[in-house]
Amino acid sequence: xxxxxxxxxxxxxxxxxxxxxxxxxxxxxxxxxxxxxxxxxxxxxxxxxxxxxxxxxxxxxxxxxxxxxxxxxxxxxxxxxxxxxxxxxxxxxxxxxxxxxxxxxxxxxxxxxxxxxxxxxxxxxxxxxxxxxxxxxxxxxxxxxxxxxxxxxxxxxxxxxxxxxxxxxxxxxxxxxxxxxxxxxxxxxxxxxxxxxxxxxxxxxxxxxxxxxxxxxxxxxxxxxxxxxxxxxxxxxxxxxxxxxxxxxxxxxxxxxxxxxxxxxxxxxxxxxxxxxxxxxxxxxxxx
Amino acid sequence: xxxxxxxxxxxxxxxxxxxxxxxxxxxxxxxxxxxxxxxxxxxxxxxxxxxxxxxxxxxxxxxxxxxxxxxxxxxxxxxxxxxxxxxxxxxxxxxxxxxxxxxxxxxxxxxxxxxxxxxxxxxxxxxxxxxxxxxxxxxxxxxxxxxxxxxxxxxxxxxxxxxxxxxxxxxxxxxxxxxxxxxxxxxxxxxxxxxxxxxxxxxxxxxxxxxxxxxxxxxxxxxxxxxxxxxxxxxxxxxxxxxxxxxxxxxxxxxxxxxxxxxxxxxxxxxxxxxxxxxxxxxxxxxxxxxxxxxxxxxxxxxxxxxxxxxxxxxxxxxxxxxxxxxxxxxxxxxxxxxxxxxxxxxxxxxxxxxxxxxxxxxxxxxxxxxxxxxxxxxxxxxxxxxxxxxxxxxxxxxxxxxxxxxxxxxxxxxxxxxxxxxxxxxxxxxxxxxxxxxxxxxxxxxxxxxxxxxxxxxxxxxxxxxxxxxxxxxxxxxxxxxxxxxxxxxxxxxxxxxxxxxxxxxxxxxxxxxxxxxxxxxxxxxxxxxxxxxxxxxxxxxxxxxxxxxxxxxxxxxxxxxxxxxxxxxxx
Numbered sequence: 116x117x118x119x120x121x122x123x124x125x126x127x128x129x130x131x132x133x134x135x136x137x138x139x140x141x142x143x144x145x146x147x148x149x150x151x152x153x154x155x156x157x158x159x160x161x162x163x164x165x166x167x168x169x170x171x172x173x174x175x176x177x178x179x180x181x182x183x184x185x186x187x188x189x190x191x192x193x194x195x196x197x198x199x200x201x202x203x204x205x206x207x208x209x210x211x212x213x214x215x216x217x218x219x220x221x222x223x224x225x226x227x228x229x230x231x232x233x234x235x236x237x238x239x240x241x242x243x244x245x246x247x248x249x250x251x252x253x254x255x256x257x258x259x260x261x262x263x264x265x266x267x268x269x270x271x272x273x274x275x276x277x278x279x280x281x282x283x284x285x286x287x288x289x290x291x292x293x294x295x296x297x298x299x300x301x302x303x304x305x306x307x308x309x310x311x312x313x314x315x316x317x318x319x320x321x322x323x324x325x326x327x328x329x330x331x332x333x334x335x336x337x338x339x340x341x342x343x344x345x346x347x348x349x350x351x352x353x354x355x356x357x358x359x360x361x362x363x364x365x366x367x368x369x370x371x372x373x374x375x376x377x378x379x380x381x382x383x384x385x386x387x388x389x390x391x392x393x394x395x396x397x398x399x400x401x402x403x
Numbered sequence: 404x405x406x407x408x409x410x411x412x413x414x415x416x417x418x419x420x421x422x423x424x425x426x427x428x429x430x431x432x433x434x435x436x437x438x439x440x441x442x443x444x445x446x447x448x449x450x451x452x453x454x455x456x457x458x459x460x461x462x463x464x465x466x467x468x469x470x471x472x473x474x475x476x477x478x479x480x481x482x483x484x485x486x487x488x489x490x491x492x493x494x495x496x497x498x499x500x501x502x503x504x505x506x507x508x509x510x511x512x513x514x515x516x517x518x519x520x521x522x523x524x525x526x527x528x529x530x531x532x533x534x535x536x537x538x539x540x541x542x543x544x545x546x547x548x549x550x551x552x553x554x555x556x557x558x559x560x561x562x563x564x565x566x567x568x569x570x571x572x573x574x575x576x577x578x579x580x581x582x583x584x585x586x587x588x589x590x591x592x593x594x595x596x597x598x599x600x601x602x603x604x605x606x607x608x609x610x611x612x613x614x615x616x617x618x619x620x621x622x623x624x625x626x627x628x629x630x631x632x633x634x635x636x637x638x639x640x641x642x643x644x645x646x647x648x649x650x651x652x653x654x655x656x657x658x659x660x661x662x663x664x665x666x667x668x669x670x671x672x673x674x675x676x677x678x679x680x681x682x683x684x685x686x687x688x689x690x691x692x693x694x695x696x697x698x699x700x701x702x703x704x705x706x707x708x709x710x711x712x713x714x715x716x717x718x719x720x721x722x723x724x725x726x727x728x729x730x731x732x733x734x735x736x737x738x739x740x741x742x743x744x745x746x747x748x749x750x751x752x753x754x755x756x757x758x759x760x761x762x763x764x765x766x767x768x769x770x771x772x773x774x775x776x777x778x779x780x781x782x783x784x785x786x787x788x789x790x791x792x793x794x795x796x797x798x799x800x801x802x803x804x805x806x807x808x809x810x811x812x813x814x815x816x817x818x819x820x821x822x823x824x825x826x827x828x829x830x831x832x833x834x835x836x837x838x839x840x841x842x843x844x845x846x847x848x849x850x851x852x853x854x855x856x857x858x859x860x861x862x863x864x865x866x867x868x869x870x871x872x873x874x875x876x877x878x879x880x881x882x883x884x885x886x887x888x889x890x891x892x893x894x895x896x897x898x899x900x901x902x903x904x905x906x907x908x909x910x911x912x913x914x915x916x917x918x919x920x921x922x923x924x925x926x927x928x929x930x931x932x933x934x935x936x937x938x939x940x941x942x943x944x945x946x947x948x949x950x951x952x953x954x955x956x957x958x959x960x961x962x963x964x965x966x967x968x969x970x971x972x973x974x975x976x
Contacts, residue, residue, distance in 0.1 A: 192657045198658070224654070
């Protein structure tokens, strides 16, 4: 809402990957509204804490509803919104620290439930807003503000984690091409279940990986990003695992399981089966 | 003691021996025929076994507390006999299994052996041992066995064999004690003319929430709040409603906030450890101005503490569960009946002021089964949120006053923000905004000053003022002291924050306000002192409720030790 609100004083650093993710999300919500003929107000963006979470205030144009909560809790807040109002399009935006560090406990349960929200994760392998500490995806041995003698832990592989936990839609991308990213986010929104679009979104101040992602022929740097071939079958779990095990940053849809019912579909099923009683009837069960 | 108009029966044994159901059955049967009854239960935190005891107090007039002295003890094992016989009054009766050898040097009590299990087996229903006990008790308390038979017929309606076996068990128990003199003569019940429920505190909370229009519930299992989760999962069904088990209290509170943001009346229930985990989320609700109800059914703490015992030690954390400047509205029911109304009030407050409200219950209330007047739904108004219906570009957090709430899908899109924010909901660090918004959030508490309160003998300079589930025991102590002619007054409210202004005014006029409460620090007394009330606590932290007689003695001592002028006034008849 910054456009009509000069008081808002947060900015991303020049060149931040999150700019591209913001644009991609705007495209995806626009496409959603066009397809389903819904107003922007039917979209809810639930944000985590950190640079990435500020995306909710920096969206331009027609404004969706936003919820900028507390650190690590974007998923359970989104669960509340979605299960209260399943007709809403609920998206969460969070960084690697928020989502995979303090908030990691919430991924498994939402995967098990197949909660019908789309999580857009901006991974820069660093805690940027607190000025450069190690995150769960920071490389082992990396010297950061908080690991002066090198990071001791091995980094987690988020894509492998998602697949293992049973997330039913997993896509991977980078923030370099917003139009391409928007397609994956829209596809994630369309997916009837829990979708995660994991985006490499470099931090130009503390961990600028743009060059590594895109490669630089002059310097002899091979790109870590690579496009998933067209013949990949995302419904095949073994193939999805093979893609992840190839390493680097795959671009595209890795895994998609459309056979499982979503959490709200399950809730609808309960509503069908359970008999709803009015308060007078409920009280009468305790009559003397 | 023939002619005594009330009776206290205690059942003690191991978990799984039917101890818990025995007291409830007795109370339910007694209430069913027009007596007043109330149960007390305390048990260890394990599935089967462990020392468990329950108590039923039955009277011809309404009862307030579990009762101090036991008339009849039913001891299911030797350990229970040893532990509990000291609480049986002189002339009281102890029923024991033949496997237990009674102490020959215990002439004050009449010890009767009853082969519960053996008699039960004769009925072909080995689980009918409880009914053998009830049959015997019907003789001892002089309550016709027919009362229990009717209860059995209703409870097991349609299961002829079970009914027959249980009726036979009742008869066998009665026959076994046929020659024994009754311990008490309750006489004929004097049934109330109004409609009644027989219900536990936790269920009354759940029903209050239902009447208030709860639509969304997430909760994590935790003693003693679990029955509320179970109730909601079973009954909060149907269009637009959702109840489910959370994976943690962090998930409970944050999902409740999400649902509230989306427009639902939302609630969660927990106990101390879960409440602590919710702290940050409750702060978010306060900051983002999202209505919801958080029930804390207190148990002993801190940490895992005493999961199945009672304590009133979460008041300070209920007022300030979150870091930073906040003071949550708190409502603490004092009786099972109040559990219903307090929950409705909590929802009304939450929706009116657009903020989380804490409902502070406790173990004794949660597990207490009691006959209560049936709530009159039509006379219990329900308030709904004022929602925004205007145009986009709305200032949701107008600095001047509470503003209607926009809902997703509708006009006025904004960002609910846990960071300090401006009128749009966008993050800001401007000092003037933090001042405005802090004052806006605290200012809303003014909307909640409609709480009711009890006030008796207003002119007395010393007042007794309990809070929460201690109300009943304290009231009995108060009545004892009044009978002695002590010049003391009575004040009570379940609206602990904000306190009703008129009540506060009255308390400020007292020389001394005595607050009996179940915690070490004297938490409510310290809150009252911060409001300049001259309050002193009488504390107990055993995990058990007050005994009225002991409490009366402590009040006498406190008044005697008070500055002379105050003490003199009190004993002047």
